[in-house]
Amino acid sequence: MSIVRIGDGRRERPTAEDVGAKAANLARMAALDLPVPPAFVLPVQLCADVVAGKGQATRRLVEGLKEGIAFLEQATGKSFGCSRNPLLVSVRSGAARSMPGMLDTVLNVGCTSHAVRGLVRATGRPRLAWDCRRRLLESYAETVVGLDPAPLAGRLNQMIAAESVANERELDSEALERLASDERRLLEDFDDDGWLEDAAIQLERSARAVYRSWMGERAQTYRRLQGMQHLKGTAVTVQAMIFGNGGTSSGAGVAFSRDPSTGAREPVIDVLFDSQGEDVVSGRRTPETEAALSRALPAVAEQLRDTLKRLEREFRDVQDIEFTIEEGRLWILQTRAAKRTPRAAVRIAVDLVHEGLITRAEAIGRIEGIDLAALAETSLVVTGSPAAVGIAACGGVTTGRVAFDSASAERLAASGDPVILMRHDTSTADIAGFAAASGIVTAVGARTAHASLVARQMGKPCVVGCGAIELDGEAQARINEATIAAGDWITVDGNEGCIYLGRGEIITRQPEAELAELSKWRGKEEAGPEDVIPSAAAPAA
Structure with a gap:
């Protein structure tokens, strides 16, 4: 099967219809000599046949993966599944039009126990190696095998408590090795084809899972809401891993060349040090801003700003990029036209x-x-102090009744009242709740997370990272001394990142x-x- 190769000096410019917008833009950046990790792409046309389980599609899939891995090994000087200088890859989706966070991704594919030892030899960083291993086990088990993530998440929380640290980022290499070993034992009953220690099986099954995600509920709902039912499927992009989780001079982030909420001509940059990309876009953690990046790695911050300007000129539109920093070196993993209000x-x-x-x-x-009517600029008549302050992820002001899950949001909205969806964090699985809600509030998260992108695309006022909010299941929440029950009224000021109790007075102008x-x-x-x-x-x- 013909695959498309990206990087390593290549100047190919495939179309989005053939390889998806993500891969087409990667190829375009590589042709501009921007720092893009090498990759190969299985085409969109294979999607329907793989989802249908056709035998010929399976053969083409396997052949394409074998050919592509050989290219990546040549381009990187590493070997997939090797115990000395191992190649790890990410397996990503990509439709002809951007569907942020709606399709599946699997990172660190190929990180077997042998590869962990190879990573330690190649990098001298045992913590990095074991962190990649536990990330693979957790991601693969949920995304590819389809297991409930709760048992592995519970084991992680137990380890954090036993080590008396705040989060997984503070676990040392020895604790991560024990964690990965415990997680492996939990997964042994689900290792019917040997994926735990077979890089090739991990790769094939991950590619199948990405293709299958095209027919997932959240992806179908998103396409229906955005009028994208005509799209034919997703491509699968397999890219050499860049490690943002290798220490304080490494990290991952998302950046916009302009503010996608207001349109202001200033970049918006979020970064998490010692992290991988999923930590940022998932919204489960609150990242730092450009100021932190400039303090820690000023040369990288300047290069990132220059890259944003260059991409905006090249694509003649506002760009949304994902980037990774590995030991002080910047890599661009994706660019696309930014979702905006x-x-x-x-x-x-x-x-x-x-x-x-x-x-x-x-x-x-x-x-x-x-x-x-959607262009109206709303502002709040402030009569008191906000109950909580977070990060303004999407501008505008709205008031509504609180719902703590998507199903409740849909029920409340059906009764005729506006609804505010309040969550600890959101994922793109909440797409139906987003559509029903008038505004969105989260206790953690970032303005560059996938959920925030979707909120902006829908024009829903959104405030994330409200640390004062404590949710008690799906029944109520507490903000300092106040208790908020399902159905109570609150006001969301997405311009200032503030939450107020009750119904505020809103002013509208064009x-x-x-x-x-x-x-x-x-x-x-x-x-x-x-x-x-x-x-x-x-x-x-």
Whole structure:
């Protein structure tokens, strides 16, 4: 089967329809000589046949993986499944249009017990090696085997308590080795094909799981809500692992070239040191900002800003990237057009015209179909102190009755009242609750997590990382001394990142300046397109 190779000096530019938008953009970045880890792609056309279990598709899948791994071994100088200098890979999805967090990903594939010893030899970092092993066991068991994650999560929590540390990041290499050994014993009854110690089996089954996730409930719900039922499937991208969990000079993060909530011309950068990408995009942890990155690794922060500007010019749109830092070296794992609020979409379209990146006609086309009512800028008449303060993930103000799970949010919304979905953290499995809710609040999380991206795309005011919120199951929550029961009214200020008890007074206004400019452009387009920007509108530096 023909696979697509990315990196190692290649200049191929495959289409999103063939390999998915994620891989197509990876290839484009590699052609620009940006730091992209080498990868190969199994095409979208194979998805339906693999999901249907057709024998010919299985043969093509196995052949493609074998061919692709040989390419990655040549490109990296490492060997898959090796006990001396092992290659580990990530197995990722990618449809022709971005579906953030809706499809499955498996990291650290190939991290057998033999590979752990090889990683220790190659890196001199036993903690990194054992952390990769336990991450693989936890991710693979849930995503590929389909097991309940609770037993492994419980064992992790027991180890954290026994070692008297705050979280898994503080576990030393010896504790992580014991944890991985305990998790392996818990999984032995589910090792019917030997995946625990066979890298090739891990790879094949992970690729199948990514293809299968195309038909998962959250993915189908997302496609229905976004009008994307015409898409044919997902590709599978297999990429050499870059290790952000190798110490304080390593990390993972997400960055936007502009603020996707307001449209402001300043990058938004979130980073977690000594972490892998799933820690950031899952929303289960609250990351640090660009200021922390600049203090710790100033050269990386400057390179990241420069890369964001370059990608925005190349793609002529606001970009959302995922990156990893390995021992002070920056790698770009993904770029895509950023999901943005309707308000930000208008401001960005106008600014890109002024900067000479797009034409007036393109700006008008990009906001075509946006409901003018959705452009309203809401603000809160503040009459007291907020009950909780978090991170503003999506602008706007809304008030509604509290629901603590997606099913309750749907039931409350059906009764006619606006709903606020309040969770400890959110995952993209909450997509139906997002659609029903008027606003979203979480106790932990980040503005760059997949759930925040979806909230912005839907234009739902969202505040994450509200550390003062303590949830008691699905019955009630506490904010300091106050108790909030299901159905109580609260107000969410997504502009300032604040939560207020009760129903607040909301003021609404339209972004008159941007709308007036767009209206003027529309009039000129109807009279005769002026696709060339006047020379006075020079590109911004």
